[in-house]
Amino acid sequence: MRILGVDPGTINMGVGVIELIDDSVTHLYSTTLKSSQKYGLPKRLSLLLDELAIIVAKWKPDSIAIEHPFVGKNIKSALAIGQAQALAMIVAAKNDIELSMYSPSEVKKSVTDYGGSSKEQVRDMVNVILELNDEFMSTDSSDSLAVALCHYNAIRFTNITEVEFR
Numbered sequence: 001m002r003i004l005g006v007d008p009g010t011i012n013m014g015v016g017v018i019e020l021i022d023d024s025v026t027h028l029y030s031t032t033l034k035s036s037q038k039y040g041l042p043k044r045l046s047l048l049l050d051e052l053a054i055i056v057a058k059w060k061p062d063s064i065a066i067e068h069p070f071v072g073k074n075i076k077s078a079l080a081i082g083q084a085q086a087l088a089m090i091v092a093a094k095n096d097i098e099l100s101m102y103s104p105s106e107v108k109k110s111v112t113d114y115g116g117s118s119k120e121q122v123r124d125m126v127n128v129i130l131e132l133n134d135e136f137m138s139t140d141s142s143d144s145l146a147v148a149l150c151h152y153n154a155i156r157f158t159n160i161t162e163v164e165f166r
Contacts, residue, residue, distance in 0.1 A: 001019070001020045001062045001063065001155075002017060002018070002019050002020075002028070002059060002060065002061040002062050002063075003017070003018050003019075003020070003061055003062070003063045003064075003065055003148040003151050003152060004016070004017050004055070004056065004059065004061035004063070004064045004065070004097075004148065005017075005018070005064075005065050005066075005067075005143075005144040005145055005146070005147035005148030005149070005150075005151065006052075006064065006065070006066045006067070006085075006088040006144055006147060007067050007140050007141075007143035007144040007146075007147060008066060008067065008069065008081050008082075008084035008085040008087070008088065009080075009081060009084050009140065010035070010041060010044050010045065010048070010080045010081070010083065010084045011034065011035055011036075011037060011044065012032050012033070012034055012138070012140045013032065013033040013048055013052070013084055013087075013140065014030070014031075014032050014033075014138065014139075014140030014141045014142070014143050014144035014145075015029075015030065015031060015032075015033060015052065015055055015141075015144050016029065016030035016031075016141060016142075016144035016145035016147075016148050017029040017030070017055075017059045017061060017148070018130070018145065018148045018149065018152065020152060020155075025129070025130065025149070025152055026130070027130040027131075027132055027145065028059065029055075029059060030137070030141040030142075030144060030145055031141060032138045032140040032141050033048055033051045033052065035047045035048055041080070041083070045083060045084070045087060048084065048087055049087045049090065049091070052087055052088060052091050053091055053094075056091050056095055056097070061097060062097065062098065063097060063098040063099070063100065063151060064088055064091070064092045064097050064098070064099050064100070065099075065100045065101070065102060065147045065148055065150065065151035066085055066088045066089070066099065066100070066101045066102075066147065067085075067101070067102060067103075067104055067107055067143065067147045068085070068101050068102065068103045068104065069081035069082050069085060085101075100151050100154065102147060102150050102151070102154075106150060107122075107143070107146050107147050107150045108121075108122055108146070110146070110149060110150035110153045110154075111125045111126060111129065111146045111149050111150065112125045119139040119142070119143065120139070122139070122142055122143060122146050123135075123137055123139055123142035123143075125146075126142045126145045126146050126149065127142075129149060130145065130149075
């Protein structure tokens, strides 16, 4: 099973693909999709949508996992992230791919065991879990892999509880 994790953003969008074979998880691909601030929001979204569609066509994920936007004091930022999140939803729907969403604290807790972890702590644990040794990985890329790992853990937990309660 392949999972595409998405850390949504309208300027930098992290994407990462992991593969599950039996009980092992492997890193296949990760990057940060970048769009220039010189473009207006509609153009940036269009460029990101095209790049995301190319990644889905190449890696053929069975599932897409997206991080929910964090709504803090900056509502405008949360709305923009929600618009970027919608791009992944559109790509999933157009390709008939299962979609799951997780809050930032769920993602952090899933990989670091603490929902208030810093981006650097998440990156460090993603490197450990996936045996990447990439201290220079962008936090957007590592966050996307963390989202994919969160979904992997959710699947594992669901499968365990289904087996235990049959």
